[in-house]
Amino acid sequence: YSSQLVLGIETSCDDTGAAVVDAASRTVLGEAIHRQTMVHTLHGGINPPVAKDLHKQHIHSVVTDAMTAAGVQYSDLHAVATTLKPGLAMSLIVGRDYGRDVALQHGLPFIPIHHMEAHTLTVRMIEQVEFPFLCLLVSGGHCMLVLCEDIDRYSRLGSSLDDAPGEAFDKGARTLNLRSLPEFMAMSGGAAIEELARQGDPNCYSLNKSAPLSGYRDCNFSFSGLKENLRHLVEPLEEEHGLDGDTVLPSPTLQNLCASYQHAVFQHIIRRTHRALIYLDTTRAIPDTVQKTLVVSGGVASNKCLREWLQKLCSIEGGYRVVCPPPELCTDNGVMIAWNGAERLLADKGVLRDTQAIRDVDI
Numbered sequence: 001y002s003s004q005l006v007l008g009i010e011t012s013c014d015d016t017g018a019a020v021v022d023a024a025s026r027t028v029l030g031e032a033i034h035r036q037t038m039v040h041t042l043h044g045g046i047n048p049p050v051a052k053d054l055h056k057q058h059i060h061s062v063v064t065d066a067m068t069a070a071g072v073q074y075s076d077l078h079a080v081a082t083t084l085k086p087g088l089a090m091s092l093i094v095g096r097d098y099g100r101d102v103a104l105q106h107g108l109p110f111i112p113i114h115h116m117e118a119h120t121l122t123v124r125m126i127e128q129v130e131f132p133f134l135c136l137l138v139s140g141g142h143c144m145l146v147l148c149e150d151i152d153r154y155s156r157l158g159s160s161l162d163d164a165p166g167e168a169f170d171k172g173a174r175t176l177n178l179r180s181l182p183e184f185m186a187m188s189g190g191a192a193i194e195e196l197a198r199q200g201d202p203n204c205y206s207l208n209k210s211a212p213l214s215g216y217r218d219c220n221f222s223f224s225g226l227k228e229n230l231r232h233l234v235e236p237l238e239e240e241h242g243l244d245g246d247t248v249l250p251s252p253t254l255q256n257l258c259a260s261y262q263h264a265v266f267q268h269i270i271r272r273t274h275r276a277l278i279y280l281d282t283t284r285a286i287p288d289t290v291q292k293t294l295v296v297s298g299g300v301a302s303n304k305c306l307r308e309w310l311q312k313l314c315s316i317e318g319g320y321r322v323v324c325p326p327p328e329l330c331t332d333n334g335v336m337i338a339w340n341g342a343e344r345l346l347a348d349k350g351v352l353r354d355t356q357a358i359r360d361v362d363i
């Protein structure tokens with residue numbers, strides 16, 4: 001047994017993440033993360049210059065913590081993998097500079113990572129998932145159905161024309177003023193809505209009277225209409241209850257709104273995913289020799305209700321199994337970047353060994 005240690009670095013958005021993964025044993029040796037979520041939440045969204053400064057402040061300690069947790073030295077590593085795209089340019093540069101310097105200083109190969117590729121591959125660290133497989137990525141920043149054909153071959157079947165579903169939840173939670181409730185103050189919009197939806201009636205309000213994009217024979221998504229529909233429902237209800245717009249609606253109205261909104265968002269995801277399954281079936285994109293798998297990842301994939309809906313869809317439609325990485329691997333982190341590097345190192349695809357090539361990498 002000889003280990004293949006890869007250091008992964010992620011700074012594409014608002015999380016500074018690092019991890020050391022052993023490609024040979026598929027294990028995480030150490031990881032560290034610094035999340036900026038609270039800072040940006042207070043300002044009503046991500047501020048790129050602020051994100052860049054926070055990455056700069058924290059990247060050294062995050063990488064050092066991951067190395068210390070793994071109990072390894074730079075001389076033990078076999079490669080450094082770093083997210084180069086897509087994401088916020090100012091944030092990406094911080095990770096690129098740091099990862100590239102580590103590789104050059106210690107004479108290590110450098111592996112440029114595509115953030116979306118990393119999301120789709122993470123599952124293969126913990127489960128046997130063969131190519132080709134279908135991946136549904138649903139988070140605060142991503143919404144995508146992609147056929148993963150190989151480590152370096154992907155076909156996008158559809159993506160969102162406007163908001164991502166996590167964004168729809170976060171904006172919906174704001175419309176409903178969920179943050180004014182102490183128990184939901186520190187929770188993401190999606191998690192708060194899931195919790196409240198459990199005690200509500202999903203059929204109480206109809207937010208999806210005309211199914212978004214149902215006339216389009218593709219697998220794209222649109223969530224901005226649902227968000228507007230929710231606003232139009234909430235405003236008269238707030239007036240009816242004599243609320244000023246900064247307080248939450250009483251029970252059970254609030255719970256019913258959350259359940260109906262979540263229902264509408266997931267109904268749309270299910271419909272578009274269904275289209276993708278039909279498309280893959282008619283084009284025979286997945287050979288019979290391969291076990292058909294739908295991988296679901298991203299922050300929204302931690303929603304239990306969505307997982308159940310997808311399970312049901314997949315059991316009806318052509319014998320797919322649904323596989324979700326554990327929630328902590330679904331969100332942005334250093335492990336997924338290190339694992340993506342490990343996959344590329346093992347397959348020897350896209351590994352930069354030449355000093356000049358490493359110096360030349362750009363975002």
Ligand code: KG4
Pocket residue numbers: 013139140141142165166167169170188189190191194298299300301302303304330331332
């Ligand atoms: O992957 P992620 O951590 O990062 C970004 O995309 O930035 O995803 C965060 C998103 C947020 O929009 C949040 O509202 C959503 O995932 N989310 C959920 C749940 N937990 C987090 N959405 C639905 N149900 C949940 N339980």
Ligand code: ZN
Pocket residue numbers: 115119139141142331332
């Ligand atoms: Zn991501």
